[in-house]
Amino acid sequence: MTNTVRATFGGKFGVLMATLGTAVGLGNIWRFPYMCGAHGGGAFLLVFILCVLLLGLPVMITEFFIGRHSQRNVTGAFDVLAPGTRWNLIGYNGVITSFLILGFYTVVSGWTLDYMLQSVLYSFENKTAEEFASEFAVFSSGIVRPLFWTLMVILITQFVIISGVKKGIERSAKILMPLLFVFLLLLAIRSITLSNAGVGFRYLFEPDFGKIDSAAILSAMGQAFFSLSIGMGCLITYSSYFGKNTNMQETAFQVNIISIFVAILAGIMVFPAAFSFGIQPTAGAELVFITLPNVFGQLPWGNLWAFIFYALLAVAAITSVISLHEVVTLYLHEEHHITRKKAANYVSLAVLLLASISSLSLGVLKEYTLFGLTFFNFLDYITAKIMLPVGGMMTCIFVGYRIEKKILKAELTNEGTIPFYFFNTYAFFIKYIAPVAIALILFYEIGLVNLIMKLF
Ligand code: PHE
Numbered sequence: 001m002t003n004t005v006r007a008t009f010g011g012k013f014g015v016l017m018a019t020l021g022t023a024v025g026l027g028n029i030w031r032f033p034y035m036c037g038a039h040g041g042g043a044f045l046l047v048f049i050l051c052v053l054l055l056g057l058p059v060m061i062t063e064f065f066i067g068r069h070s071q072r073n074v075t076g077a078f079d080v081l082a083p084g085t086r087w088n089l090i091g092y093n094g095v096i097t098s099f100l101i102l103g104f105y106t107v108v109s110g111w112t113l114d115y116m117l118q119s120v121l122y123s124f125e126n127k128t129a130e131e132f133a134s135e136f137a138v139f140s141s142g143i144v145r146p147l148f149w150t151l152m153v154i155l156i157t158q159f160v161i162i163s164g165v166k167k168g169i170e171r172s173a174k175i176l177m178p179l180l181f182v183f184l185l186l187l188a189i190r191s192i193t194l195s196n197a198g199v200g201f202r203y204l205f206e207p208d209f210g211k212i213d214s215a216a217i218l219s220a221m222g223q224a225f226f227s228l229s230i231g232m233g234c235l236i237t238y239s240s241y242f243g244k245n246t247n248m249q250e251t252a253f254q255v256n257i258i259s260i261f262v263a264i265l266a267g268i269m270v271f272p273a274a275f276s277f278g279i280q281p282t283a284g285a286e287l288v289f290i291t292l293p294n295v296f297g298q299l300p301w302g303n304l305w306a307f308i309f310y311a312l313l314a315v316a317a318i319t320s321v322i323s324l325h326e327v328v329t330l331y332l333h334e335e336h337h338i339t340r341k342k343a344a345n346y347v348s349l350a351v352l353l354l355a356s357i358s359s360l361s362l363g364v365l366k367e368y369t370l371f372g373l374t375f376f377n378f379l380d381y382i383t384a385k386i387m388l389p390v391g392g393m394m395t396c397i398f399v400g401y402r403i404e405k406k407i408l409k410a411e412l413t414n415e416g417t418i419p420f421y422f423f424n425t426y427a428f429f430i431k432y433i434a435p436v437a438i439a440l441i442l443f444y445e446i447g448l449v450n451l452i453m454k455l456f
Pocket of ligand 1: 023025229324
C-alpha cells in the first residue's frame with residue numbers, strides 16, 4: 001500500500017477529455033470500420049450501438065464507481081472493496097489484458113506514424129487503389145520500418161507516462177481531441193461527396209438483418225467493449241484520479257455518445273471511399289490504411305490534409321496506448337512498491353518484445369499461427385472478444401452482488417448531491433441483465449466449451 005497523495009485530473013473538461021483520450025482511438029477509427037466491413041455493414045452498426053448503450057454504459061459507470069471509491073489501481077481497488085478475497089482476479093485479468101492489447105495496438109499506432117511521414121515524403125496523387133493496397137501490404141509485412149515505428153510509439157508513451165498523470169495525460173488530450181473531431185468531420189464530408197459514394201453510405205446505414213449471426217453479435221460486443229476501454233480496468237485506473245465532485249454518470253453518458261459518433265464518422269469516412277475506389281469493405285485490418293490515401297489523393301493539398309490527419313490519429317492512438325500502459329505501470333508501482341519510472345521501464349520493454357512478435361507475425365512469422373490466427377490477430381481476438389467481455393461481466397457481478405446498494409448510490413450521486421434517476425434500473429441491469437447477456441453471447445459464439453475441448 002502507498003500513502004502518497006494521489007494525483008487527480010483537474011476540472012470537468014479535463015476529466016472528459018482524459019476519458020475520451022483513452023476511449024477514442026484506433027478502436028473507433030481503425031477497428032470499427034474493419035469489423036463493420038467484415039460483418040455486413042449496417043446491421044453490425046446497429047448491434048454495436050445497442051451493445052454500447054445496453055452493456056457499455058452500465059459497465060462504464062460500474063468501473064467509475066470502483067475506481068473513485070477505492071482510489072487505487074486495478075487490483076488494489078478490489079482489495080480495498082473486498083479485502084482478503086479473490087475478487088482481485090478481475091484486476092489481474094485487466095492487467096494482463098492491457099498488456100496483450102498493447103501487443104498489437106502499439107503496432108497499428110506505429111503505422112499511423114509511418115503514414116504521417118509518408119505524407120511528407122511522397123505524393124498521394126495519381127496512384128491507383130491497387131498501388132496503395134500493395135504498398136501497405138509490403139510495408140506492414142516488412143521488418144525494419146514497422147518495428148522502428150512501434151519502438152517510437154513506445155518511447156513517446158514512456159516519456160508521457162513518466163512525466164506524470166496530470167501534465168502528461170490531461171494536457172495532451174485537452175488540446176488534440178477536439179481537433180481530431182473537426183478533422184474527422186471534414187474528411188467524412190469529403191468522402192460522401194465522392195462519386196458513387198451513395199453505395200457505401202447505404203452499406204453503412206441500411207441494415208441487412210440476414211447478416212446478423214452470432215459471430216457478428218460477438219464482434220459487435222467486443223467492439224463496444226474495446227472502443228469504450230472497458231472490461232480491463234482502464235477506467236478503474238482513470239476514475240481513481242477523478243475528483244469527488246466529478247459527475248460520473250454524465251461523463252459516462254457523454255463518452256458513450258461521442259464514441260458512437262466517432263465510429264459512425266469513421267464509417268462515413270471509409271465506406272463511401274471504399275466503394276468509390278473499388279476496395280472491398282471486407283479488406284480487414286488494412287481497410288483504413290488503403291481507403292483514406294485514395295481520398296487524400298483527390299484533395300487539393302492532399303498531402304497536407306493527410307499529414308494533419310495521421311498526426312491527429314497518432315495522437316488519439318497514443319493517448320489510448322498511454323492509458324493501457326498506465327494500467328500496468330500503476331499496478332506495478334502501487335502493488336510491488338517500485339518507483340513509477342522503474343515500473344514504466346519494465347512495462348515498455350516487455351511491450352516492445354510482445355509487439356515485435358505481433359508485428360512480425362504479419363510478415364516473416366506468418367506461418368506460426370494460434371487457433372488458425374496470426375499472433376497479431378490472435379491478440380486482437382482473445383482480448384476484445386473474450387477477455388474484455390469476461391472482465392466486464394465479472395465487474396458487474398462483483399458490484400451487483402458484493403457491494404451494498406447504499407454505498408453504490410452514494411458514490412454515483414456524489415453523496416446525494418446529484419440525482420441518479422434510473423438508479424434502480426441501472427442496479428438491476430448490472431446484477432441480472434448485463435452478466436447474463438454477456439455470458440450468452442460468449443457461450444453461443446465461441447462455445448467456450450468447444451474451445452476448451454480443442455485445447456485437449
Ligand atoms: N478504446 C481504445 C480505442 O478505441 C482502445 C483501448 C481499449 C484503450 C482498452 C484502452 C483500453 O482505441
